[in-house]
Amino acid sequence: MFRKVVRQSRFRHVFGQPVKNDQCYEDIRVSRVTWDSTFCAVNPKFLAVIVEASGGGAFLVLPLSKTGRIDKAYPTVCGHTGPVLDIDWCPHNDEVIASGSEDCTVMVWQIPEQGLTSPLTEPVVVLEGHTKRVGIITWHPTARNVLLSAGCDNVVLIWNVGTAEELCRLDSLHPDLIYNISWNRNGSLFCSACKDKSVRIIDPRRGTLVAEREKAHEGARPMRAIFLADGKVFTTGFSRMSERQLALWDPENFGEPMALQELDSSNGALLPFYDPDTSVVYVCGKGDSSIRYFEITDESPYVHFLNTFTSKEPQRGMGSMPKRGLEVSKCEIARFYKLHERKCEPIVMTVPRKSDLFQDDLYPDTAGPEAALEAEEWVSGRDASPILISLREAYVPSKQRDLKVNRRNVLSDSRPASAPGSTRPGASTSAASTNVAAPGGGGLSGAGEARKLEEVMQELRALRALVKEQGERIGRLEEQLGRMENGDA
Template sequence: MSRRVVRQSKFRHVFGQPVKADQMYEDIRVSKVTWDSSFCAVNPKFVAIIVESGGGGAFMVLPLAKTGRVDKNHPLVTGHTAPVLDIDWCPHNDNVIASASEDTTVMVWQIPDYVPVRNITEPVVTLEGHSKRVGIISWHPTARNVLLSAGCDNLVILWNVGTGEMLLVLEDMHTDLIYNVGWNRNGSLLVTTCKDKKVRVIDPRKQQVVAEKTKPHDGARPIRAIFMADGKIFTTGFSKMSERQLGLWD
């Protein structure tokens, strides 16, 4: 006779209070693409949300100052020929956002302060260099016009957005799908996690892996890592029993 054991949750009796209708956005058709992404990005002016769209990929930009029900015909940012997988606001200009897509391209967009009357369809620049879908983008924290992209071709590319040219390509460093990429505070190092269960610290200028940790978490589910302000690395993952784990590494 077997007995089923149910793992107790610390949050099973915790209930949240929903905000009022005039303090949230309603009627947004968030993308249903199966990709490990937050599907949104926010800065001091706008919130951008990847949405369902026929005939290609799109995302919606909404001003933070205006909440409530979103018109079903609200203009979108369109231009990709396949679903958008990631978006990231430029830290140096609140009106500039980048998008990455299954169509293997990265696009950079200029968002006006006013709400446009029609879809935004022309990017400032289109970056082409990946051979498979691009699922990760991240602006350099201190250098202007420098954007990072990582694709399912296991490449990490740094771009000069001003010229549309590749600054460098980090190849032969990842043997499998890249789960996430993060900069340290001054942009001198990268931390990456990969399906091969390794966390790597990379010096992009030297194009070298300067530190590596195998299996920081034993579970099969994806691992994520970020740099802390003091230079330590914070990771999230799972145990073999699918229990959530957190890690802090020197």
Template sequence: MRRVVRQSKFRHVFGQAVKNDQCYDDIRVSRVTWDSSFCDSKGAQAPMVHFCVTHCASTCQICIGCIAVSAVHADRRFSFPRRVMLIVHCIETGRIDKSYPTVCGHTGPVLDIDWCPHNDQVIASGSEDCTVMVWQIPENGLTLSLTEPVVILEGHSKRVGIVAWHPTARNVLLSAGCDNAIIIWNVGTGEALINLDDMHSDMIYNVSWNRNGSLICTASKDKKVRVIDPRKQEIVAEKEKAHEGARPMRAIFLADGNVFTTGFSRMSERQLALWNPKNMQEPIALHEMDTSNGVLLPFYDPDTSIIYLCGKGDSSIRYFEITDESPYVHYLNTFSSKEPQRGMGYMSKRGLDSDLFQDDLYPDTAGPEAALEAEEWFEGKNADPILISLKHGYIPGKNRDLKVVKKNILDSKPAANKKCDLISAPKKTTDTTSVQNEAKLDEILKEIKSIKDTICNQDERISKLEQQLAKMAV
């Protein structure tokens, strides 16, 4: 696209990689062929940086200083691979020891992860095992491997490749799978309350909430971009062939309600486009970038209207400012590195820690307090994020533990609209059978927990023995 030089307070924004001693080294990132970001970062106190980037170097460095990073990798030292997440504490830079504790619970590769915006200790994961798991990470990081999630959310019939927390409502989580279904969960009760299973005829590439969480937009393999009201279960707007190329697209909501997309042209050129959901016949702006084949992943800052574009296999991150002036999408700058990137994550500005502050560069940003409870959102209420000032820095408050109170589905009343209620009451059985089934289920769960604990302990034991063997060899 033509780079138009224009006056902007963000014109001289630039990126700078930290030194090697502030990187996380030797992280074995997953080899699964899924277009996820592979890493995510939460809003803990950190230097003034926004990105964590997993590079394709043999050491698999995550080049950024002092943030909590979640990376996905599989351990192949067992007869069946353990599927784990690695939670790295913000002060533990350098080489990651093989015996470093992990989050292990999935029986298939972890495909997507997302830190909760309202609780810095809670993270959700989606996996090839068709489940979503929500984990509570200890406040001071892991000292032992974590095997028990707070809740397991089961409802997809195929692998789960997308998880995304609601931006303003507490305990509302969205998941999307290769069954072409989107499920919205109340994590606080473990219930699946909305199932959008008839809106996509092909694989869903990504899902994005809008600013207040009243709408979602999706990009799909059928080359359509859809804007959906999840509670009414209606498609509000739709664009066929938003990008005509066969490679994957991405679509995200902007703060003003417009939709930003990335994709490929018929000639396999990478494109970016801006759309108004009220009229999606023609884009507000459409620009061609280059002929690289890496899928462009957009990361959006709603406070400054800046979009960062990262492509897998690229060695650069490009920044664009979105305005209401033509050409609407304005090129700002490019960060280049020596190694191609494999995964990317974007950290909340609550994690910034700097002596320098400018009101115009760092306006009020979304804080950790939820504007709504899950029940309020499902009842139809909307609310914008609760903003906080960064002028005097952000001091993290006390995170409350995530508690799941499962409801007795036998007592649930049938809903007037069956489509809006995913969970239907099963046929009544005798009290004796129910008690027997519960006892058997408890026994099975205890046995599974025992096996998981044994595996984790053996993993740590093997790592220690390997270290001793290496020392003896030297």
């Protein structure tokens, strides 16, 4: 008799559940552009969705609490002259979002703290450098104000948003359309999936190809490649027979995949979402009605299927909430925002636990909103891992600073920098005519050290009050426990 051994994993029982109807976002005209982006970006404050817009490109930005039916007249971010193809929230400022469009520009927007009350048409900065539509936007994971864009001109540009300066231009490494780009954990490298069926690992500051795998997936349909926390690369794509596949690669030995699995024969591109804290990859197919999830481990077969969440409606796109925006008290380990034809439906992934205590194994310290480097430090060759925060206490984000782009007048440096809304940069992105007013703010509002110190002191006072309150509560509970043990209660 052989007994089947079930692999032990704390994520074997991950339970996916859509929220109730009144917690969905209804009547959203999701974009119909034929582009394989997620069409959705989310952070702990806002949900952004690319929508249909007449005469240009637009996306909705909704406070997370604004559920229910969204009025057709609800204001949008609508400064692009062509359809918006990709959007991405800044990981270091929850009120800053970047967008790429068919109009060949990248725009960076400052969203008011309480959300939009009127259409937002003036970006903080316009970045012009692409000659064809811009379909990929992704912020650097650890350096403040560093943004990557890739266009249908097969060019990758890296910008310092704080100065509107072009930092790196990579125009000879991709011979064909770029499908996606993913930074590694500390932002020293990125990997890309290209229409020529190659996966490349690139050092952007040196402009060099570090490693390349040709025909990572042999099918002609779009691929995706993402960096994992340990430096390995996870890809999705199609076989020669149009079977959907996923694979795990070690860039040190790109010859053969560490793992290769065939999933099914659907034709929608597979969009992978990776959680570096739990090493779980969630795979959503465009046009599918399911989310499959896999755990990546150091043991063969390395990619372990966990489960599938299935619903009735196919998905047009998908957004993923950063870890610091999840409800820790409900053992929520992931939350997705699924786009239907005319609505957005949050899907909550939880690991059922009986205990009400904080689950350390589910919530290791995670990347926080503080940048580890300034843009100038990254350009000079420095690397740094994300600054981690604990989710043990209810996380309260610190007050965000406004994003400002400060420009020095070429004719007279003594003149004050112009306000962010008074110039529309982008006619020229000359590095010589740009400057950052306050390095401490990394291109954000130039408040002095005194205000920064006051913010720190306020947080410290709040923490002291919280510790005192918790101490008193523990004292009361111990007293109550003592009475119960003595039979008094």
